[in-house]
Amino acid sequence: MMFAIAALALLVTMGLALVRAYAGPTLYDRILAVNAFGTKTVLMIAVLGFLMGRPDFLDIALVYALINFIGTIAVLKFFRYGDLGRAGGLDEPEDEA
Amino acid sequence: MIAVLLDGLSWILLLGGAFFVLTGGVGLLRLPDVYSRMHASGITDTAGVGLYIAGLAIQGGFTLVTVKLLLILVFILFTSPTSTYALAHAAFTGGVKPIARDGSRAPLLDRRDGPSNR
Amino acid sequence: MKAGVRAFSLGVVLFATWILLSGHFTPLLLGLGVASCAGIVFLAMRMDVVDREGFPVQLSIRLIGYWVWLLVEIVKANIDVTRRIWSPRLPISPSVFHLRMSQPSELGQVVYANSITLTPGTVAIRLHQDEILVHAVAEELGEDLAGGAMDARVTRLEAGKS
Structure with missing residues (x-):
């Protein structure tokens, strides 16, 4: 019961994040929404592990947290440079806010 | 007796976590621009994740399950600011301007010498 | 070491x-x-990443005291921003501002910037030499940060005089 409510709140929030990912308007809004979605997925897997009495789900949650982080960085880097192999340089923008 | 108390505590923690996670989701929709929405995402990543993990850890007890939960928490607390910073920096360099509530450009202030008294 | x-x-x-x-x-x-x-x-x-930056054991014990302080700050900021989000009028006043960082090394600056971002309501956007560009969701949160309490804490954490 308790875990079901926790999982429901996560599902609702994941839906909200999906709405933001669909609505945009900028690319960065979408990446932010997907990143938030990923964080909730990690929690969701952990809660499901308890809900189903399978604590080994936590290992999957841990790995998913890793993938989510690397994925966000990789997408950002890809859109910045169009190449994942390039070493990130310190290029400063010219104009202020 | 103790078991009932712990169960109640974990109920409260999970409900609190659910509330903060929902807050993050609502903020993600309500706030006006990508920078403001990062704050909403920050609520989910700190309060939401923290309370959820705490609630689950009480259910787990003193086992390896709890250790793994705490590792997930620590990991998220370390990576979330890093990816948020990368996102903010990318958005800023990409030319996205921060906007205020009424849709105008948010002010750029100089607080290098302490708080400005406006 | x-x-x-x-x-x-x-x-x-x-x-x-x-x-x-x-x-x-x-x-x-x-x-x-x-x-x-x-x-x-x-x-x-x-x-060549096992150095003061890649594996900062020199911070080990003082770091715990700092985390406790940061946890309290995060809780306060969470309550504040949560109230703003649920309030029907949406009482936010986003602003972007420059701050000066007093940390001598990049490690301290990164700890400071990450602490700013981890606290809801403020996000670090850009670090440049000893200046940092911050986005705050509300004026008051920005004023608090500019008060310099967190900056001084991180500097002391790094210098070892806590």
Whole structure:
């Protein structure tokens, strides 16, 4: 019961994040929404592990947290440079806010 | 007796976590621009994740399950600011301007010498 | 701290993590764990990241005190921003501003910037020399940050006079 409510709140929030990912308007809004979605997925897997009495789900949650982080960085880097192999340089923008 | 108390505590923690996670989701929709929405995402990543993990850890007890939960928490607390910073920096360099509530450009202030008294 | 000691303590921390994650204690699996930890330490030393920045053990104990302080700040900021989000009028006043950082090294600056971002309501956007560009969701949160309490804490954390 308790875990079901926790999982429901996560599902609702994941839906909200999906709405933001669909609505945009900028690319960065979408990446932010997907990143938030990923964080909730990690929690969701952990809660499901308890809900189903399978604590080994936590290992999957841990790995998913890793993938989510690397994925966000990789997408950002890809859109910045169009190449994942390039070493990130310190290029400063010219104009202020 | 103790078991009932712990169960109640974990109920409260999970409900609190659910509330903060929902807050993050609502903020993600309500706030006006990508920078403001990062704050909403920050609520989910700190309060939401923290309370959820705490609630689950009480259910787990003193086992390896709890250790793994705490590792997930620590990991998220370390990576979330890093990816948020990368996102903010990318958005800023990409030319996205921060906007205020009424849709105008948010002010750029100089607080290098302490708080400005406006 | 000598490089060898630092590398050894990295190996110990890695192996402790490995044991906690695996939960198996047969000689074969323990051996494999030791081997993989040694491999990681070797790779890290080859990449030259086992230094004051990559593995900052010099902060170890003071870091806990700082985390407790930061936790209180995060709780306060969470309540504040949550109230703003649920309030029907949406009482926010986003602003972007420059701050000066007093940390001497990049490690301290990164700790400061990450602390700013981790606290809801403020996000670090850009670091440039000793200045940092911050986005705050509300004026008051920005004013608080500009008061310099967090900046001073991080500087003391790094300098070792806590």
